[in-house]
Amino acid sequence: MMDHAPESAHFRRLEDHVFLAERGGPPPLNVGLILGEDAAVLIDPGPAGGDHTALLAAVRELSSAELIVVNTHGHPDHVGANDFLRRQGVHRILAHADAGVETATDLVAAEPVTLPLGGGVEVVLEHLGRGHTQGDLVVGVRAEGSTGVMFCGDLVREGDDPEFHDSYPKEWVRALGRLWSMAGSYSRFVPGHGHEVDADFIASMRRRMQQGYNVSSQAIRESVNDATKAIPIVPYGPGESRELITRLRGR
Template sequence: MTVTWEELGWERLAPGVGRCRLPVWDCTVGLVVGAGAALVVDAGSSLAEGARLRTRAQALTGDRVTHLALTHPHFDHVLGAAAFAGTEVYGAVGVDALLGSRHGREEIRADAVRHGLPEPSATEAAETLVPPRHHVSGEWTLDLGSGCQVLLANVGPGHTAHDLAVLVPGDPEVVFCGDLVEESGEPQAGPDAVPSHWPDALDRLLSLGGEDALYVPGHGAVVDAAFVRAQRDALAARFGVSG
């Protein structure tokens, strides 16, 4: 009996490509399935959430998760990463230094607790967090088999100093944007944001995906190029960025 994406909690976006919206912080996690390989985009907010994601992904693929891409180093996107032990982990260059330092992990842990994650869960996840092995400084192509190639692109800084986007070619093309794009509320600019470069990062997203792509925000519903362009213009106005 074949189990569908939807039955396992995934929203199918294109052949072999889906996403799910996690509870509490409405964070999006992506899934790209190749031949004997699978890429998860972001890891959830805790070890328990990461483990549930990995189980749901493997139930769908019938195989193990082989790759994990972290779009940026905020707690709701990275604290589940240790549940993906044994995978090849990718992040924008610089994320490795942040996640590999005691100070960086403590900042992530404290931010998670401020946002309501129980302190024991936040502490456990932060203490086991390891930096990505693969550091993307420009673009990196992953071959997931049977012609399924995924492009990882360092498009930041913007929402943070280390923003990674994931482009899945196809019909339609799908772009996982991380929190460079948010649909369920106004984009959040915390102390690690780089507002002067954020509109440029969205221009790079648009150049990657083009007019007909599906753009998957870090939070909220899937959007189109017109939405990304409007958010780019709103951010430029909000932060006084010209061009």
């Protein structure tokens, strides 16, 4: 008998070439895996702690192709495992230039980057402007017969409030509008945390954030010294409402 069970890593299939695993938490992180014939992309491998050997073994059970890591942004619960993977021979890690990911080898800026993975599978990395952080990427998967899966990182949050602490709320609303407008090419949206959502969810998240931005901005204009009085009318829980106001007031 072992003292503690090792972390299990299980990828479930979303579509032919697209897999999803949950790591850590609560709330657990969504880790994406896209398989082509020549290369595989692992999206947000997870925090620094945890059993990365199990994660890598689960990837290798599905594919022995070259492994490329993509980070949706620089928060530690998404990028902490990069280090381990580099030591295990992963030599390409892509992140946005402003995401502050020290382990990244390839930086993405304004221009979208397409990674052809072989066998007609393609992954497109795109920066929709600042939002959850100053360096968010969304990661779209295109393949024959696929309805299009989009990995949204923490730009989209299901099951809990969005996290505003180092966000750009006004630009985030705009980024969600851009994401929603991609619904013609992508029908499935996977948030950084929480369950898969559809385009309607993105639209309602955008509306709510616009409303939160409006009431917070108005409260700041009307009472600069105590805008936190607006917390009850901001459409989020008290913690994130306070973060939103703090973020807007500081700018």
